[in-house]
Amino acid sequence: MSVTIERLNARPRADSELATLSDGAWPAFISADKTVAAIWDRVRGEFAHLELAAVAASGLVATGWAVPVRWNGTLGDLPAGFTGTLLRALANFDGNAAPNTLVICAAQLHPGVQRTGLAARLLNAFIDLAPGYGLESVIVPLRPTLKHRYPLTPIGSYAGWTRDDGQALDPWLRTHLRMGAKVLCPIEVSQTMTGTVPEWESWTGLVFPASGTYVIDGGLATLDVDTEQDNGTYVEPGIWLQHPVISGRNVGSSL
Ligand SMILES: CC(C)(COP(=O)(O)OP(=O)(O)OC[C@H]1O[C@@H](n2cnc3c(N)ncnc32)[C@H](O)[C@@H]1OP(=O)(O)O)[C@@H](O)C(=O)NCCC(=O)NCCS
Known part of the structure; x- marks a missing residue:
């Protein structure tokens, strides 16, 4: 299948096309981080030049987005x-x-x-964009795609788990590491999602009759519910990765 990678804003995209892509890809509570919700439109607007799309004959088949930051290269400054x-x-x-x-x-x-290898192609397209914007490092606050099956496991342990062949157990982590990325450190708090008990019930399809800690579908960690205060808090972990940047690799890129 022939797939072209281009800027997402290179041409108009139907909302339905974008919605089809994200349908089922994320748990319902993914947008319950109030800090992110408050700045979301502005972030996507300011850095629209760092959103990529993969297009096949059938239409849009993948998207991804990035932002530029100042980082001094140390773990402490992540x-x-x-x-x-x-x-x-x-x-x-x-x-x-x-x-x-x-x-x-x-x-x-x-x-x-x-x-199909498209995920790595899309990541490489991002890495190739960096030097053109004077960005010398590429890092990722990875959301590991199999972690939801191990919500009780600390992220630091999970990040180090490997298969029999020595590669990472987590599929998305594996893709990045195979491309040459290295793990910088686990992220104990990557996002914090909050909501009322009824909101959490609608997002998860569970009922929460009492305060406590619950395992939820799609959660990389557990949900803490306080029925007296009528709130639930879910803290999502992640893994910081760094990709090598090969300056000049994208000479001739049309992006
Ligand atoms: C994360 C995502 C972009 C990865 O794309 P992908 O095409 O699966 O990635 P890869 O082809 O590199 O596959 C990586 C590995 O996962 C495996 N894999 C992919 N889908 C799988 C599935 N449903 N079940 C089991 N293994 C799976 C692949 O076989 C491959 O294994 P290998 O290393 O043994 O070859 C894609 O799964 C996705 O869009 N997920 C929904 C959104 C998301 O979670 N994004 C990541 C957080 S930002």
Whole structure:
């Protein structure tokens, strides 16, 4: 199948095309991070030049997006996960602090094109964009795709789990590591999702009759529910990765 990678804003995209791609790709509570919700439109607007699309004859088959941040290259200066990345991207933008790092925030593939190598192609397209914007590092606050099957396992342990062949147990982590990325450190708090008990019940399809800790579908960790306060809090972990940047590899790229 022939697939072209281009900027998402290279041409108009029907909302239905974008919705088809994200349908079923994310748990319903993914948008319940109030900090992210408050800045979401602005982030996507300011950095629209860092959104990519993969297009086949059938239409849009994958998208991904990234933001630029200033990072001094140390573990201590990494943004506070996914949410901290978006906050820093805007703070750097507003403060005229020249960014030096591309953060790949998300990628999603239509189920029909998964396991075809397109995911790695899309990641490489991001890595190739970086030098053209003066961004010398590429990092990822990874949302590991199999972690939801191990919601009780600390992220630091999970990140180190391997299969019999020595490769990472997590499929999405495996793809990045195979491309040459390295694990920087686990992210204990990448996002914090909050909502009322009824909201959590609608997002998860469960009922929460009493306060406590619950395993939820699609959750990389557990949900804490407080019925007296009428709230639920879910803290999503992740894994910081860094990709090597090969300067000049994208000479001739049309992106
Ligand atoms: C994450 C995502 C982009 C990866 O795309 P992909 O096409 O599956 O990636 P790859 O082809 O590189 O596959 C990676 C590995 O996962 C395996 N895999 C993919 N889908 C699988 C599935 N449903 N069940 C089991 N294994 C699966 C592949 O076989 C491959 O294994 P290998 O390393 O042994 O070869 C895609 O699954 C997706 O869009 N998911 C929904 C959105 C999401 O979670 N994005 C990531 C967070 S931003």
